[in-house]
Amino acid sequence: MNENLHIKDFRILKVWQKTNALEQEIGKLVKGFPNYEQYRLVDQLVRAVRSIGANLAEGNTQLFIKKEKVHANIALGSAGEVRSHLITALQNNYISREEYETLDGNTTEIIKMLYGYINRLNSQANNDTD
Incomplete structure (x- = not known):
């Protein structure tokens, strides 16, 4: 493997930092x-918000x-799920x-x-071949 391989660090992504704070x-x-x-709304809400950051890191x-x-x-889908669970928490x-x-x-x-991150990735994909 190339010794000069650049390893990306998800922790520098502003969207990941913001997500981590929300978590x-x-x-x-x-x-x-x-x-x-505990095993209903709490579990769902915590899993959804953790999924945002985890998927950013994995991707x-x-x-x-x-x-x-x-x-x-x-x-992005997990973020929508968080919003839905927050409505449930408010309603209850x-x-x-x-x-x-x-x-x-x-x-x-x-x-x-x-959305901005995905648009940036789309631009990169259009300029790259992988």
């Missing part, structure tokens, strides 16, 4: 949810842009309107960043 916020928040939601570590795009798209009064609006706004910002 930490949600992790603290769900500690206040009722115990009976960014891939050698091929097309595979990276697939994982970025999965991350597990979070306040203010908490909901902050977290939903942060998730929406991540979605916009993912």
